[in-house]
Amino acid sequence: MNEDNKTVEVVKPVPLKNLPDLKAIREERGLTTEDIFLKTRINSAILNAIEHGEFHLLPAPVSTKKFIRIYAETIGIDAEIILAHYQRYVDEKQVPEEINVVKASAALERKPFSSYLRYILPAVAIIAAVCIMYAFVPKKEPQGIVQQDVTKGVAPAPVPPPAPAVKEPLPEALPTVPPTTAPAVIVPKEAPQTPDTAHLNLLVEATEDTWLSITEDRKAPFQITLKKGEKLSRTAREFFVIDVGNAAGVNINFLGKSLGTLGRKGQVVHLRLPQQ
Structure with a gap:
């Protein structure tokens, strides 16, 4: 068989028995979704999706399979009956993705190498032109070196000598005033208080x-x-x-x-x- 004519053979699934009426089985047991939630802590949205076969509303397969087993055990039926239908749903969901991957790989294998040259050659030419321009462009000297040489060639400006300090005349001596003695203050003695007038x-x-x-x-x-x-x-x-x-x-x-x-x-x- 020619590689260009590769096809992927998809095995047709074996038909399954219809999913039993899980809601009716649960109600025969006298259970409500609230009862199952209180017992298993599985929320009502997941329980309703399992009962109605709405597998696209369920979480990841690892968690969903665990929930299905707990639900089946709670209502008293074989979990494999529900798991078989859920596994068929998972397999059918993954088959188109695998087919697309195989077709893409085959297309890459059939594509000749010459078709890539129209992308490779322009890229190589651009890289070579950049290298040539960089090699022939003169490099500029750092500006810091030129400034350093100019600074060395300039002579420092002469510093003027300090002006002589001007001596200020000393203040004339003030005449001394002889200290005066303050008159003594005589404090009269308090008269002794008697218990009749004092606090x-x-x-x-x-x-x-x-x-x-x-x-x-x-x-x-x-x-x-x-x-x-x-x-x-x-x-x-x-x-x-x-x-x-x-x-x-x-x-x-x-x-x-x-x-x-x-x-x-x-x-x-x-x-x-x-x-x-």
């Missing part, structure tokens, strides 16, 4: 949680519970009346002086400041 200052610092009741002059009592570390500052004009619920839990300063330890822990103490 009385009270500072209470809690070392433990302590209940306090403080009466300032003739006002209503002020009651508070101080936490450990808290401070309380009060003022009065005449006197303080203080009730302490935990004598060992406070440190009282009156007029800037500490009263020291007031008593035992948990002891109730009654004070009047200043003492009568």
